[in-house]
Amino acid sequence: MSDDKPALPALVPASDSLSNLRHYTAARVALGRAGNALPTAAHLKFTLDHARARDAVWSAVDGGRLRTALEARGFRVATVHSLAEDRATYVRRPDLGRRIAPEAAAALADALGPCRLVVVVADGLSAAAVEANVLPTLDALAPRLAADGNAVDAVVVVEQGRVAVGDPIGAVLKADLAIVLIGERPGLTSADSLGCYLTFRPREGLADSARNCVSNIRPDGLAPADAAYKIAWLAREALRREISGIDLKEESAAELTAAKRAETKVVGTD
């Protein structure tokens, strides 16, 4: 290093004009740099967000507490485990997370009997989403469903469950409608996003195109109360028209647009 040049600062911050870019996107723009690397604060913010996302994936729902809370609300509740015995198996084997053992299915039928409308709560890929958003969503949803004459007959809590686990559960309970509430794959900006999938006459082997999805349910996304409005609407229409999935989406598209609700989409991911 020559003596006649002024010393450069270690940190090159983003200029004011560059920082204005943050108005336009939630992306991590205008971070500045330390040499060529991320400044320490930006580096640690990223690692914190990733840690939250990982914890959401790898922690378990407190099933006992959830069950107690659901029963306190007057729901009949049963608990079942998918064929994926643990998290490490769950993330590797999506097929196992979609199924339950025959004995478990029989036990569910014995415990609950036939149900017209069953809500299935599955941990999915975010325990944090279930912990934070299932009860607020159900608290808003159950009265709306009941007002339409579609009361929730039972809630089944699934450990290590994928979206399609609602199919064998709904089938054994002879349900006309399964509403699956499941933790979505966490992003760095939201680790607690809940997804909702509605399936008319659920049975094993259904394609994902037979479901309707309401996604990104969380206070900073689609608020639970707004989600409940949409889920109840979809439930009512699915039961009335006896369809779900792409057919219902196409039929309801104009009405949904008119209602100016947040996006509803049919998706194939779980």
Place this chain on the structure above:
Amino acid sequence: MTYAIALDDTRWVFPDLRDLMAKATPRRSGDELAGIAAESAVHRIAAQMALADAPLADFLGAEFVPYETDEVTRLILDGHDAAAFAPVASMTVGQFREWLLSPLATSEALTALRPGLTPEMVAAVSKLMRLQDLVLVAAKCRVVTGFRNTIGQPCTFATRLQPNHPTDDSRGIAASLIDGLLLGAGDAVFGVNPATDGVQDYCRIVGLLDEVRGRLKVPTQTCCLGHVTTAIKAIEAGAPVDLVFQSIAGSEGANAGFGVNLAVLAEARDAALSLGRGTVGRNVMYFETGQGAALSANAHHGVDQQTMEARAYAVARHFEPLLVNTVVGFIGPEYLYNGKEITRAGLEDHFCGKMLGLPMGVDVCYTNHCDADQDDMDALLLLLIEAGVSFVITVPGADDVMLNYQSLSYHDALGAREITGRRRAPEFEAWLAEVGLTDGAGRLNPDPQALLGRGGLAALTRHLEAAE
């Protein structure tokens, strides 16, 4: 034809080459999900030993995916060049590995050999190679492509600037684009993954990217990564389309899952060529691939995911692309479980692509349900640069807010350049120096306002605000 090997008291038998390849594949979750993986560590090595003794010529007669019903198989076998294959025709897979690692396999020899290699041969030898082997041989492969700049010159790597936005908002895309440009990214392409797949949005996005590129006179190319049929419609509508993008896979069935076949890819390429927008070259296609794509489409035909991935490269090379990248960590832990599996798969894909003559890049990335983090990405990036990777993907702060996964940051590429001394595409690097963003050695100037001073960024910002 069966393959067998005796180890101690056990005789391991593999009914055909497809099974032998699956059992010989280094461990990964996708092959276990498919139920075709080796059942133990010794089983796997027995398969590798049997594979090492298998003649390369066997691959020309073996059926992986049926010829009669699969156009990718027909493309591979009908296009095979026996004369180019001759220098290695009598080798086993194990001998082929040794030849590749030896000084006999020069860059020129490897180039001449390409038309004689099938994807399955390249996949086979990769299964016997360690990471260092994969790096060493890939580094000997020379693949140079061009459009508005030149990708793949020795001692360079390029970056795709990926300014995605969750709703394709023009100002949001432009903000990430400007941020990346100021950090010296974007010589491979400005490439946006659209959240929607309508022709109107496609045209708006390529229009936006082309406007920024044109205003600042950046010698690079732009791309909206919509479906190939959307691109064709956009070209018909007069949109400024530089590169046509498509995700592809290694079987006709898996490509059908993407809604494409060889004919529509050819149609798209012809449409892009008809615009004549390239200045230094005529490579107009951009493909993405990834291990597990065929299995997830239930079109893998019992073939291991890495071999299916290599077959996708046979599709890619037919269309002389400017860019190809594997999205290695994007698909999730049911296909590649952790950082170790992602790292190996990324280097395998890069090796196989380069051996087959592709301008191979890698999206060095992972999702939040994979057991991986930014440390794994650092290691893979540095290994890939030593292997001569053509380009990598970069996003603001390593966080893609639209696709919800983590890739490399613009900073990561800068850091890797500082460590390894690799430069950018020469035309792009000259432009960066000309506008004052970098010094003569390609290092960022401490004052990041160079573009501002020329009115470029200020004008762009005003333009964006006016569009509000």
